[in-house]
Amino acid sequence: MGMPQLELLAQRNTRGIENNSRNHPFQANFETLNMQRGLDSQLELSRPLLLQMMILMATAPPPKFSLPLIDKKSRGKHSFQSKYVFFSNKPYPKFDPLTPNLHFSYDTVLTPASPAQAKEKKITDWNTKIYEVCEMGNIHKAIELLYMSPKTEIESRTYCSILQLSAELKSLQDGKKVHSFICSSGISIDSILGSKLVFMYVTCGDLREGRLIFDKIRNEKVFLWNLLMNGYAKIGDFKESVYLFREMLDFGVEVNSHTVSCILKCFAALGSVKEGKWVHGFLLKLGFGSYNAVINSLIAFYLKIRRVDVARKLFDELSDRDVISWNSMISGYVANGFSEKGVELFKKMLFLGVDVDLATMVSILQACANCGDVSLGRAVHGSGVKANLHWKTTFCNTLLDMYAKCGVLDGAIRVFDLMGVRTVVTWTSLIAAYAREGLSDEAIRSFHEMDREGVSPDIFTITTVLHACACNGSLENGKDVHNFIRENDMRSNIFVCNALMDMYAKCGSMEDANSVFLEMPVKDIISWNTMIGGYSKNSLPNEALSLFGDMVLEMKPDGTTLACILPACASLASLDRGKEQIT
Protein backbone atom coordinates (compact mmCIF):
# COMPACT_ATOMS: atom_id res chain seq x y z
CA MET A 1 0.00 0.00 0.00
CA GLY A 2 1.39 3.40 -0.97
CA MET A 3 2.05 6.06 1.57
CA PRO A 4 -0.88 8.37 0.72
CA GLN A 5 -3.32 5.54 1.11
CA LEU A 6 -1.76 4.61 4.39
CA GLU A 7 -2.24 8.13 5.64
CA LEU A 8 -5.78 8.24 4.42
CA LEU A 9 -6.52 5.06 6.19
CA ALA A 10 -4.85 6.29 9.30
CA GLN A 11 -6.97 9.45 9.25
CA ARG A 12 -10.11 7.52 8.78
CA ASN A 13 -9.16 5.20 11.54
CA THR A 14 -8.29 8.00 13.86
CA ARG A 15 -11.83 9.20 13.56
CA GLY A 16 -12.91 5.65 14.15
CA ILE A 17 -11.10 5.53 17.41
CA GLU A 18 -12.44 8.87 18.48
CA ASN A 19 -15.96 7.76 17.79
CA ASN A 20 -15.30 4.64 19.61
CA SER A 21 -14.06 6.48 22.61
CA ARG A 22 -17.36 8.26 22.97
CA ASN A 23 -19.45 5.21 22.55
CA HIS A 24 -17.39 2.60 24.11
CA PRO A 25 -17.15 2.31 27.84
CA PHE A 26 -13.48 1.53 27.71
CA GLN A 27 -12.78 5.07 26.62
CA ALA A 28 -9.81 4.29 24.53
CA ASN A 29 -9.41 7.84 23.43
CA PHE A 30 -6.65 8.86 21.22
CA GLU A 31 -4.71 10.67 23.88
CA THR A 32 -4.28 7.45 25.74
CA LEU A 33 -2.73 6.01 22.66
CA ASN A 34 0.51 7.75 23.40
CA MET A 35 3.36 5.42 23.27
CA GLN A 36 6.10 7.50 24.64
CA ARG A 37 7.72 4.93 26.78
CA GLY A 38 6.85 1.86 24.88
CA LEU A 39 7.59 2.79 21.36
CA ASP A 40 9.81 5.83 21.26
CA SER A 41 12.68 4.24 23.05
CA GLN A 42 13.70 2.08 20.16
CA LEU A 43 14.57 4.53 17.48
CA GLU A 44 14.38 2.16 14.62
CA LEU A 45 10.76 3.13 14.04
CA SER A 46 9.48 6.69 14.17
CA ARG A 47 6.62 7.48 16.44
CA PRO A 48 4.08 8.67 13.88
CA LEU A 49 4.63 5.63 11.74
CA LEU A 50 4.16 3.36 14.68
CA LEU A 51 1.01 5.14 15.63
CA GLN A 52 -0.34 4.60 12.19
CA MET A 53 0.56 1.00 12.38
CA MET A 54 -1.16 0.55 15.66
CA ILE A 55 -4.24 2.02 14.13
CA LEU A 56 -3.98 -0.12 11.07
CA MET A 57 -3.56 -3.10 13.23
CA ALA A 58 -6.59 -2.17 15.20
CA THR A 59 -8.76 -1.90 12.16
CA ALA A 60 -7.69 -5.16 10.66
CA PRO A 61 -10.64 -7.39 9.86
CA PRO A 62 -11.94 -9.41 12.79
CA PRO A 63 -9.19 -11.73 13.84
CA LYS A 64 -9.06 -15.15 12.34
CA PHE A 65 -9.40 -17.02 15.55
CA SER A 66 -13.08 -16.26 15.82
CA LEU A 67 -13.89 -17.77 12.48
CA PRO A 68 -13.40 -21.44 13.19
CA LEU A 69 -15.81 -21.18 16.08
CA ILE A 70 -18.55 -19.86 13.87
CA ASP A 71 -17.64 -22.42 11.27
CA LYS A 72 -18.02 -25.32 13.59
CA LYS A 73 -21.30 -24.18 14.96
CA SER A 74 -22.90 -23.57 11.63
CA ARG A 75 -21.78 -26.88 10.27
CA GLY A 76 -24.55 -29.32 10.12
CA LYS A 77 -27.07 -26.55 10.07
CA HIS A 78 -26.14 -25.64 6.56
CA SER A 79 -27.17 -29.06 5.82
CA PHE A 80 -26.68 -29.51 2.16
CA GLN A 81 -23.24 -28.07 1.98
CA SER A 82 -21.75 -30.06 4.74
CA LYS A 83 -20.06 -33.19 3.63
CA TYR A 84 -19.79 -35.99 6.08
CA VAL A 85 -16.74 -37.95 5.55
CA PHE A 86 -16.36 -41.61 5.20
CA PHE A 87 -13.42 -43.86 5.33
CA SER A 88 -14.56 -45.36 2.11
CA ASN A 89 -13.60 -43.38 -0.94
CA LYS A 90 -16.82 -44.14 -2.68
CA PRO A 91 -19.46 -41.45 -2.29
CA TYR A 92 -22.95 -42.46 -1.46
CA PRO A 93 -24.70 -43.17 -4.72
CA LYS A 94 -27.69 -41.10 -3.86
CA PHE A 95 -29.68 -39.86 -6.84
CA ASP A 96 -27.64 -42.15 -8.97
CA PRO A 97 -29.82 -43.08 -11.95
CA LEU A 98 -27.80 -46.20 -12.58
CA THR A 99 -28.80 -47.88 -9.37
CA PRO A 100 -32.48 -47.19 -9.07
CA ASN A 101 -33.20 -50.29 -7.07
CA LEU A 102 -30.83 -49.59 -4.28
CA HIS A 103 -31.34 -45.92 -3.71
CA PHE A 104 -33.69 -43.10 -4.41
CA SER A 105 -33.56 -42.52 -8.09
CA TYR A 106 -34.43 -39.39 -9.96
CA ASP A 107 -37.66 -41.14 -10.71
CA THR A 108 -38.52 -41.42 -7.09
CA VAL A 109 -37.85 -37.79 -6.49
CA LEU A 110 -39.27 -36.22 -9.60
CA THR A 111 -42.13 -38.53 -10.51
CA PRO A 112 -43.31 -40.46 -7.54
CA ALA A 113 -44.29 -44.00 -8.24
CA SER A 114 -47.47 -45.47 -6.92
CA PRO A 115 -47.98 -44.82 -3.20
CA ALA A 116 -47.48 -48.44 -2.31
CA GLN A 117 -44.24 -48.59 -4.21
CA ALA A 118 -42.95 -45.39 -2.68
CA LYS A 119 -43.82 -46.59 0.76
CA GLU A 120 -41.92 -49.76 0.23
CA LYS A 121 -38.88 -47.89 -0.95
CA LYS A 122 -38.93 -45.67 2.06
CA ILE A 123 -39.00 -48.64 4.35
CA THR A 124 -36.32 -50.61 2.62
CA ASP A 125 -33.92 -47.78 2.01
CA TRP A 126 -32.85 -47.22 5.58
CA ASN A 127 -29.21 -46.61 4.80
CA THR A 128 -29.86 -43.78 2.41
CA LYS A 129 -32.45 -42.20 4.65
CA ILE A 130 -30.18 -42.23 7.66
CA TYR A 131 -27.36 -40.86 5.59
CA GLU A 132 -29.52 -37.99 4.38
CA VAL A 133 -30.71 -37.14 7.84
CA CYS A 134 -27.09 -37.10 8.98
CA GLU A 135 -26.22 -34.78 6.14
CA MET A 136 -28.75 -32.37 7.55
CA GLY A 137 -27.19 -32.65 10.95
CA ASN A 138 -30.25 -34.14 12.59
CA ILE A 139 -28.77 -36.61 15.01
CA HIS A 140 -32.01 -37.33 16.83
CA LYS A 141 -33.82 -38.26 13.67
CA ALA A 142 -30.87 -40.38 12.59
CA ILE A 143 -30.92 -42.37 15.79
CA GLU A 144 -34.68 -42.65 15.71
CA LEU A 145 -34.45 -44.13 12.23
CA LEU A 146 -31.68 -46.42 13.37
CA TYR A 147 -33.85 -47.83 16.13
CA MET A 148 -36.73 -48.32 13.71
CA SER A 149 -34.70 -50.12 11.11
CA PRO A 150 -34.05 -53.84 10.96
CA LYS A 151 -30.58 -54.43 12.31
CA THR A 152 -29.44 -56.67 9.53
CA GLU A 153 -29.96 -54.02 6.90
CA ILE A 154 -27.74 -51.31 8.24
CA GLU A 155 -24.42 -51.03 6.50
CA SER A 156 -21.14 -50.27 8.16
CA ARG A 157 -20.78 -46.88 6.53
CA THR A 158 -24.18 -45.82 7.74
CA TYR A 159 -22.96 -46.35 11.27
CA CYS A 160 -19.93 -44.33 10.29
CA SER A 161 -22.00 -41.38 9.22
CA ILE A 162 -23.97 -41.28 12.46
CA LEU A 163 -20.78 -41.66 14.48
CA GLN A 164 -19.22 -38.84 12.52
CA LEU A 165 -22.16 -36.63 13.30
CA SER A 166 -22.08 -37.55 16.99
CA ALA A 167 -18.41 -36.62 17.03
CA GLU A 168 -19.05 -33.29 15.37
CA LEU A 169 -21.81 -32.49 17.80
CA LYS A 170 -19.65 -33.79 20.65
CA SER A 171 -22.58 -35.88 21.76
CA LEU A 172 -21.14 -38.81 23.65
CA GLN A 173 -24.63 -39.91 24.57
CA ASP A 174 -25.70 -40.39 20.96
CA GLY A 175 -22.39 -41.94 20.00
CA LYS A 176 -22.79 -44.51 22.73
CA LYS A 177 -26.26 -45.36 21.51
CA VAL A 178 -24.89 -46.05 18.05
CA HIS A 179 -22.08 -48.12 19.53
CA SER A 180 -24.42 -50.34 21.50
CA PHE A 181 -26.64 -50.69 18.47
CA ILE A 182 -23.63 -51.83 16.49
CA CYS A 183 -22.73 -54.36 19.15
CA SER A 184 -26.24 -55.76 19.26
CA SER A 185 -26.46 -55.96 15.49
CA GLY A 186 -23.67 -58.46 15.36
CA ILE A 187 -21.84 -56.67 12.58
CA SER A 188 -18.08 -57.15 12.77
CA ILE A 189 -16.15 -54.07 13.79
CA ASP A 190 -13.60 -53.75 11.04
CA SER A 191 -10.80 -51.23 10.93
CA ILE A 192 -12.92 -48.56 9.27
CA LEU A 193 -15.82 -48.74 11.67
CA GLY A 194 -13.44 -49.17 14.57
CA SER A 195 -11.55 -46.06 13.58
CA LYS A 196 -14.75 -44.11 13.45
CA LEU A 197 -15.71 -45.36 16.89
CA VAL A 198 -12.35 -44.35 18.31
CA PHE A 199 -12.66 -40.98 16.62
CA MET A 200 -16.09 -40.47 18.14
CA TYR A 201 -15.04 -41.47 21.64
CA VAL A 202 -11.88 -39.38 21.66
CA THR A 203 -13.61 -36.35 20.20
CA CYS A 204 -16.38 -36.64 22.75
CA GLY A 205 -13.86 -36.89 25.57
CA ASP A 206 -14.21 -40.54 26.54
CA LEU A 207 -10.60 -41.56 26.16
CA ARG A 208 -10.95 -44.81 28.06
CA GLU A 209 -13.55 -46.29 25.79
CA GLY A 210 -11.70 -44.99 22.74
CA ARG A 211 -8.53 -46.64 23.90
CA LEU A 212 -10.26 -49.97 24.44
CA ILE A 213 -11.46 -50.08 20.86
CA PHE A 214 -8.16 -48.73 19.62
CA ASP A 215 -6.29 -51.55 21.31
CA LYS A 216 -8.59 -54.07 19.69
CA ILE A 217 -8.23 -52.84 16.15
CA ARG A 218 -4.66 -51.62 16.50
CA ASN A 219 -3.29 -50.85 13.04
CA GLU A 220 -0.63 -48.80 11.36
CA LYS A 221 -2.90 -45.86 10.50
CA VAL A 222 -1.02 -42.91 11.88
CA PHE A 223 -4.16 -40.83 12.23
CA LEU A 224 -5.62 -42.88 15.03
CA TRP A 225 -2.35 -42.98 16.94
CA ASN A 226 -2.11 -39.22 16.71
CA LEU A 227 -5.69 -38.83 17.75
CA LEU A 228 -5.15 -40.77 20.95
CA MET A 229 -1.80 -39.16 21.68
CA ASN A 230 -3.41 -35.79 21.35
CA GLY A 231 -6.32 -36.84 23.49
CA TYR A 232 -3.98 -37.75 26.33
CA ALA A 233 -1.94 -34.59 25.89
CA LYS A 234 -5.10 -32.52 26.09
CA ILE A 235 -6.04 -33.87 29.48
CA GLY A 236 -2.47 -33.46 30.69
CA ASP A 237 -1.57 -37.13 30.69
CA PHE A 238 1.68 -36.54 28.84
CA LYS A 239 3.23 -39.74 30.08
CA GLU A 240 0.56 -41.86 28.46
CA SER A 241 1.01 -39.88 25.30
CA VAL A 242 4.74 -40.56 25.29
CA TYR A 243 4.06 -44.22 26.03
CA LEU A 244 1.86 -44.41 22.95
CA PHE A 245 4.53 -42.68 20.92
CA ARG A 246 7.07 -45.32 21.84
CA GLU A 247 4.60 -48.10 21.09
CA MET A 248 3.92 -46.47 17.80
CA LEU A 249 7.58 -46.51 16.86
CA ASP A 250 7.87 -50.14 17.93
CA PHE A 251 4.81 -50.97 15.89
CA GLY A 252 6.48 -49.51 12.84
CA VAL A 253 3.97 -46.73 12.25
CA GLU A 254 5.30 -43.99 10.07
CA VAL A 255 5.03 -40.79 12.07
CA ASN A 256 3.96 -37.54 10.46
CA SER A 257 4.10 -33.86 11.32
CA HIS A 258 1.10 -34.11 13.65
CA THR A 259 2.86 -36.79 15.65
CA VAL A 260 5.93 -34.62 15.94
CA SER A 261 4.12 -31.52 17.17
CA CYS A 262 2.24 -33.55 19.73
CA ILE A 263 5.28 -35.34 21.08
CA LEU A 264 7.25 -32.12 21.31
CA LYS A 265 4.48 -30.60 23.37
CA CYS A 266 4.60 -33.60 25.68
CA PHE A 267 8.36 -33.51 26.06
CA ALA A 268 8.20 -29.80 26.78
CA ALA A 269 5.54 -30.31 29.43
CA LEU A 270 7.47 -33.16 31.03
CA GLY A 271 10.73 -31.24 30.87
CA SER A 272 12.27 -34.05 28.84
CA VAL A 273 15.09 -32.01 27.40
CA LYS A 274 17.12 -34.87 25.99
CA GLU A 275 14.14 -36.49 24.31
CA GLY A 276 13.05 -33.22 22.75
CA LYS A 277 16.49 -32.63 21.35
CA TRP A 278 16.43 -36.13 19.99
CA VAL A 279 13.25 -35.23 18.10
CA HIS A 280 15.02 -32.16 16.77
CA GLY A 281 17.83 -34.30 15.43
CA PHE A 282 15.32 -36.74 14.03
CA LEU A 283 13.65 -33.89 12.16
CA LEU A 284 16.92 -32.69 10.71
CA LYS A 285 17.63 -36.18 9.49
CA LEU A 286 14.24 -36.72 7.95
CA GLY A 287 13.90 -33.23 6.54
CA PHE A 288 10.59 -32.48 8.18
CA GLY A 289 11.76 -28.94 8.50
CA SER A 290 9.49 -27.50 5.89
CA TYR A 291 6.37 -27.90 7.98
CA ASN A 292 5.57 -24.68 9.68
CA ALA A 293 3.69 -26.27 12.54
CA VAL A 294 6.61 -28.57 13.25
CA ILE A 295 9.12 -25.76 13.54
CA ASN A 296 6.64 -23.82 15.63
CA SER A 297 6.36 -26.67 18.08
CA LEU A 298 10.11 -26.96 18.13
CA ILE A 299 10.35 -23.26 18.93
CA ALA A 300 7.77 -23.67 21.67
CA PHE A 301 9.69 -26.63 23.04
CA TYR A 302 12.94 -24.68 23.31
CA LEU A 303 11.15 -21.75 24.89
CA LYS A 304 9.64 -23.99 27.51
CA ILE A 305 12.99 -25.46 28.44
CA ARG A 306 14.28 -21.90 28.64
CA ARG A 307 16.60 -22.10 25.67
CA VAL A 308 15.51 -18.77 24.24
CA ASP A 309 18.62 -18.49 22.11
CA VAL A 310 17.98 -21.74 20.27
CA ALA A 311 14.34 -20.82 19.78
CA ARG A 312 15.27 -17.45 18.34
CA LYS A 313 17.68 -19.02 15.92
CA LEU A 314 14.99 -21.37 14.66
CA PHE A 315 12.60 -18.44 14.44
CA ASP A 316 15.05 -16.37 12.43
CA GLU A 317 15.72 -19.24 10.07
CA LEU A 318 12.06 -19.97 9.53
CA SER A 319 11.18 -18.79 6.06
CA ASP A 320 7.44 -18.30 6.32
CA ARG A 321 6.65 -17.27 9.85
CA ASP A 322 2.99 -17.14 10.64
CA VAL A 323 1.21 -15.46 13.50
CA ILE A 324 1.77 -18.50 15.70
CA SER A 325 5.53 -18.36 15.19
CA TRP A 326 5.50 -14.73 16.26
CA ASN A 327 3.23 -15.35 19.20
CA SER A 328 5.32 -18.25 20.42
CA MET A 329 8.45 -16.20 20.29
CA ILE A 330 6.88 -13.19 21.98
CA SER A 331 5.19 -15.16 24.74
CA GLY A 332 8.39 -17.14 25.19
CA TYR A 333 10.38 -13.96 25.70
CA VAL A 334 7.83 -12.71 28.22
CA ALA A 335 7.68 -16.01 30.07
CA ASN A 336 11.45 -16.17 30.31
CA GLY A 337 11.76 -12.70 31.75
CA PHE A 338 12.69 -10.82 28.58
CA SER A 339 9.63 -8.65 28.24
CA GLU A 340 11.49 -5.87 26.46
CA LYS A 341 12.61 -8.31 23.82
CA GLY A 342 9.02 -9.41 23.43
CA VAL A 343 7.90 -5.84 22.89
CA GLU A 344 10.71 -5.33 20.41
CA LEU A 345 9.54 -8.31 18.41
CA PHE A 346 5.98 -7.05 18.59
CA LYS A 347 7.05 -3.79 17.02
CA LYS A 348 8.84 -5.66 14.30
CA MET A 349 5.69 -7.62 13.72
CA LEU A 350 3.70 -4.42 13.27
CA PHE A 351 6.35 -3.02 11.03
CA LEU A 352 6.19 -6.03 8.74
CA GLY A 353 2.41 -5.93 8.72
CA VAL A 354 1.91 -9.35 10.25
CA ASP A 355 -1.62 -9.87 11.54
CA VAL A 356 -1.91 -9.53 15.26
CA ASP A 357 -4.41 -11.60 17.21
CA LEU A 358 -5.68 -12.18 20.71
CA ALA A 359 -2.70 -14.26 21.78
CA THR A 360 -0.31 -11.52 20.66
CA MET A 361 -2.21 -8.89 22.59
CA VAL A 362 -2.34 -11.03 25.71
CA SER A 363 1.41 -11.58 25.65
CA ILE A 364 2.13 -7.93 25.05
CA LEU A 365 -0.15 -6.90 27.90
CA GLN A 366 1.79 -9.26 30.11
CA ALA A 367 5.00 -7.69 28.92
CA CYS A 368 3.58 -4.24 29.74
CA ALA A 369 2.70 -5.45 33.21
CA ASN A 370 6.20 -6.79 33.73
CA CYS A 371 7.87 -3.60 32.54
CA GLY A 372 5.37 -1.28 34.18
CA ASP A 373 4.74 0.19 30.76
CA VAL A 374 1.21 1.43 31.11
CA SER A 375 1.51 3.68 28.06
CA LEU A 376 2.00 0.80 25.71
CA GLY A 377 -0.61 -1.09 27.68
CA ARG A 378 -3.13 1.64 26.99
CA ALA A 379 -2.25 1.61 23.32
CA VAL A 380 -2.84 -2.11 23.20
CA HIS A 381 -6.07 -1.57 25.08
CA GLY A 382 -7.26 0.89 22.46
CA SER A 383 -6.26 -1.37 19.61
CA GLY A 384 -7.93 -4.31 21.25
CA VAL A 385 -11.18 -2.42 21.55
CA LYS A 386 -10.98 -1.47 17.91
CA ALA A 387 -10.36 -5.06 16.96
CA ASN A 388 -13.37 -6.13 19.05
CA LEU A 389 -11.28 -8.09 21.48
CA HIS A 390 -12.93 -6.58 24.52
CA TRP A 391 -15.61 -9.25 24.25
CA LYS A 392 -12.99 -11.81 24.98
CA THR A 393 -12.64 -12.60 28.66
CA THR A 394 -8.99 -13.52 28.27
CA PHE A 395 -8.20 -10.13 26.86
CA CYS A 396 -10.00 -8.28 29.63
CA ASN A 397 -8.48 -10.43 32.35
CA THR A 398 -4.98 -9.70 31.14
CA LEU A 399 -5.85 -6.05 30.71
CA LEU A 400 -7.15 -5.83 34.25
CA ASP A 401 -4.02 -7.46 35.54
CA MET A 402 -1.84 -5.16 33.48
CA TYR A 403 -3.43 -2.03 34.94
CA ALA A 404 -3.21 -3.46 38.42
CA LYS A 405 0.44 -4.39 38.09
CA CYS A 406 1.23 -0.96 36.69
CA GLY A 407 -0.35 0.57 39.76
CA VAL A 408 -3.38 1.97 37.93
CA LEU A 409 -6.01 0.55 40.25
CA ASP A 410 -8.89 2.59 38.89
CA GLY A 411 -8.09 1.37 35.40
CA ALA A 412 -8.26 -2.18 36.64
CA ILE A 413 -11.55 -1.56 38.38
CA ARG A 414 -13.03 0.08 35.30
CA VAL A 415 -12.15 -2.93 33.21
CA PHE A 416 -13.69 -5.16 35.84
CA ASP A 417 -16.90 -3.15 36.02
CA LEU A 418 -17.43 -3.21 32.29
CA MET A 419 -16.70 -6.84 31.69
CA GLY A 420 -19.61 -8.94 30.57
CA VAL A 421 -18.43 -12.33 31.76
CA ARG A 422 -16.38 -12.56 34.93
CA THR A 423 -14.60 -15.78 35.58
CA VAL A 424 -12.66 -16.94 38.59
CA VAL A 425 -9.56 -15.46 36.96
CA THR A 426 -11.23 -12.06 36.75
CA TRP A 427 -12.15 -12.08 40.41
CA THR A 428 -8.77 -13.34 41.50
CA SER A 429 -7.05 -10.62 39.52
CA LEU A 430 -9.25 -8.00 41.13
CA ILE A 431 -8.57 -9.35 44.60
CA ALA A 432 -4.85 -9.36 43.84
CA ALA A 433 -5.14 -5.79 42.59
CA TYR A 434 -6.62 -4.66 45.90
CA ALA A 435 -4.13 -6.67 47.91
CA ARG A 436 -1.28 -5.13 45.96
CA GLU A 437 -2.41 -1.66 46.92
CA GLY A 438 -2.76 -2.66 50.56
CA LEU A 439 -6.56 -2.48 50.41
CA SER A 440 -7.11 -5.75 52.20
CA ASP A 441 -10.66 -4.94 53.25
CA GLU A 442 -11.65 -4.37 49.66
CA ALA A 443 -9.91 -7.58 48.68
CA ILE A 444 -11.82 -9.58 51.25
CA ARG A 445 -15.06 -7.83 50.36
CA SER A 446 -14.55 -8.86 46.74
CA PHE A 447 -13.91 -12.41 47.83
CA HIS A 448 -17.30 -12.54 49.53
CA GLU A 449 -18.96 -10.79 46.63
CA MET A 450 -17.52 -13.36 44.29
CA ASP A 451 -19.01 -16.07 46.43
CA ARG A 452 -22.40 -14.36 46.30
CA GLU A 453 -22.16 -14.12 42.52
CA GLY A 454 -21.78 -17.87 42.41
CA VAL A 455 -18.22 -18.00 41.16
CA SER A 456 -16.25 -20.62 43.07
CA PRO A 457 -12.75 -19.69 44.14
CA ASP A 458 -9.86 -21.94 43.26
CA ILE A 459 -6.47 -22.29 44.91
CA PHE A 460 -5.20 -19.14 43.22
CA THR A 461 -8.04 -17.13 44.67
CA ILE A 462 -7.50 -18.61 48.11
CA THR A 463 -3.78 -17.87 48.20
CA THR A 464 -4.41 -14.36 46.97
CA VAL A 465 -7.06 -13.58 49.54
CA LEU A 466 -4.93 -15.12 52.28
CA HIS A 467 -2.13 -12.85 51.24
CA ALA A 468 -4.50 -9.92 51.59
CA CYS A 469 -5.42 -11.04 55.11
CA ALA A 470 -1.75 -11.45 55.94
CA CYS A 471 -0.93 -7.92 54.80
CA ASN A 472 -3.79 -6.61 56.84
CA GLY A 473 -3.03 -8.68 59.90
CA SER A 474 -6.72 -9.51 60.03
CA LEU A 475 -6.87 -12.83 61.84
CA GLU A 476 -10.64 -12.88 61.81
CA ASN A 477 -10.91 -12.72 58.03
CA GLY A 478 -8.10 -15.20 57.71
CA LYS A 479 -9.96 -17.69 59.87
CA ASP A 480 -13.02 -17.21 57.70
CA VAL A 481 -10.99 -18.20 54.69
CA HIS A 482 -9.56 -21.13 56.61
CA ASN A 483 -13.09 -22.35 57.22
CA PHE A 484 -13.81 -22.05 53.55
CA ILE A 485 -10.73 -24.15 52.84
CA ARG A 486 -11.90 -26.84 55.23
CA GLU A 487 -15.40 -26.85 53.77
CA ASN A 488 -14.10 -27.15 50.24
CA ASP A 489 -11.45 -29.69 51.01
CA MET A 490 -8.47 -27.73 49.81
CA ARG A 491 -6.36 -28.62 52.81
CA SER A 492 -4.13 -31.00 50.95
CA ASN A 493 -2.85 -28.34 48.60
CA ILE A 494 0.65 -27.26 49.44
CA PHE A 495 0.26 -23.71 48.13
CA VAL A 496 -2.88 -23.19 50.14
CA CYS A 497 -1.25 -24.51 53.31
CA ASN A 498 1.85 -22.39 52.86
CA ALA A 499 -0.29 -19.31 52.38
CA LEU A 500 -2.37 -20.22 55.43
CA MET A 501 0.71 -20.57 57.65
CA ASP A 502 2.08 -17.32 56.33
CA MET A 503 -1.21 -15.60 57.09
CA TYR A 504 -1.31 -16.98 60.65
CA ALA A 505 2.32 -16.09 61.22
CA LYS A 506 1.78 -12.53 60.02
CA CYS A 507 -1.35 -12.26 62.15
CA GLY A 508 0.70 -13.36 65.13
CA SER A 509 -0.91 -16.73 65.76
CA MET A 510 1.84 -19.29 65.61
CA GLU A 511 -0.35 -21.93 67.28
CA ASP A 512 -2.72 -21.88 64.33
CA ALA A 513 0.18 -21.86 61.90
CA ASN A 514 1.68 -24.85 63.64
CA SER A 515 -1.53 -26.85 63.53
CA VAL A 516 -1.69 -26.31 59.78
CA PHE A 517 1.96 -27.29 59.52
CA LEU A 518 1.46 -30.50 61.44
CA GLU A 519 -1.49 -31.54 59.31
CA MET A 520 0.29 -31.01 56.03
CA PRO A 521 0.65 -34.28 54.13
CA VAL A 522 3.66 -33.03 52.18
CA LYS A 523 5.94 -30.14 53.15
CA ASP A 524 8.30 -28.27 50.89
CA ILE A 525 11.13 -25.90 51.73
CA ILE A 526 8.74 -22.96 51.70
CA SER A 527 6.62 -24.60 54.39
CA TRP A 528 9.64 -24.98 56.65
CA ASN A 529 10.95 -21.50 55.93
CA THR A 530 7.55 -19.95 56.57
CA MET A 531 7.30 -21.60 59.97
CA ILE A 532 10.87 -20.86 61.02
CA GLY A 533 10.59 -17.27 59.86
CA GLY A 534 7.23 -16.99 61.62
CA TYR A 535 8.69 -18.08 64.94
CA SER A 536 11.61 -15.75 64.44
CA LYS A 537 9.49 -12.72 63.70
CA ASN A 538 7.04 -13.47 66.48
CA SER A 539 9.90 -13.42 68.99
CA LEU A 540 9.92 -17.15 69.57
CA PRO A 541 13.60 -17.89 68.89
CA ASN A 542 13.69 -21.17 70.77
CA GLU A 543 10.86 -22.58 68.67
CA ALA A 544 12.56 -21.34 65.53
CA LEU A 545 15.80 -23.06 66.41
CA SER A 546 14.14 -26.26 67.46
CA LEU A 547 12.17 -26.43 64.22
CA PHE A 548 15.33 -25.73 62.29
CA GLY A 549 16.82 -28.76 64.00
CA ASP A 550 13.89 -30.85 62.77
CA MET A 551 14.23 -29.44 59.29
CA VAL A 552 17.87 -30.36 58.70
CA LEU A 553 16.94 -33.97 59.32
CA GLU A 554 14.55 -33.86 56.40
CA MET A 555 15.93 -31.45 53.84
CA LYS A 556 18.71 -29.06 53.00
CA PRO A 557 18.10 -25.46 54.13
CA ASP A 558 18.56 -22.69 51.60
CA GLY A 559 19.54 -19.03 51.82
CA THR A 560 16.06 -18.02 52.91
CA THR A 561 16.17 -20.50 55.76
CA LEU A 562 19.38 -18.93 57.03
CA ALA A 563 17.93 -15.45 56.70
CA CYS A 564 15.01 -16.63 58.82
CA ILE A 565 17.04 -18.39 61.46
CA LEU A 566 19.85 -15.93 62.02
CA PRO A 567 17.73 -13.25 63.76
CA ALA A 568 16.60 -15.94 66.17
CA CYS A 569 20.20 -16.82 66.93
CA ALA A 570 20.95 -13.15 67.40
CA SER A 571 18.10 -12.59 69.76
CA LEU A 572 19.23 -15.52 71.85
CA ALA A 573 22.76 -14.22 71.71
CA SER A 574 23.55 -17.74 70.76
CA LEU A 575 26.82 -17.21 68.98
CA ASP A 576 27.69 -20.85 68.92
CA ARG A 577 24.42 -21.88 67.38
CA GLY A 578 24.73 -19.09 64.87
CA LYS A 579 28.17 -20.23 63.80
CA GLU A 580 26.91 -23.77 63.63
CA GLN A 581 24.26 -22.79 61.08
CA ILE A 582 26.71 -21.02 58.88
CA THR A 583 29.20 -23.84 58.63
Added chain:
DNA sequence: ATAGGGTTAG
Protein backbone atom coordinates in the same frame (compact mmCIF):
# COMPACT_ATOMS: atom_id res chain seq x y z
C1' DA B 1 -11.04 -35.98 4.54
C1' DT B 2 -10.84 -36.37 9.83
C1' DA B 3 -6.03 -33.98 13.89
C1' DG B 4 -1.43 -30.33 15.02
C1' DG B 5 1.84 -25.27 16.80
C1' DG B 6 1.08 -19.80 20.39
C1' DT B 7 -3.20 -17.21 24.93
C1' DT B 8 -5.20 -14.96 31.65
C1' DA B 9 -4.30 -15.47 38.10
C1' DG B 10 -0.04 -17.11 43.23
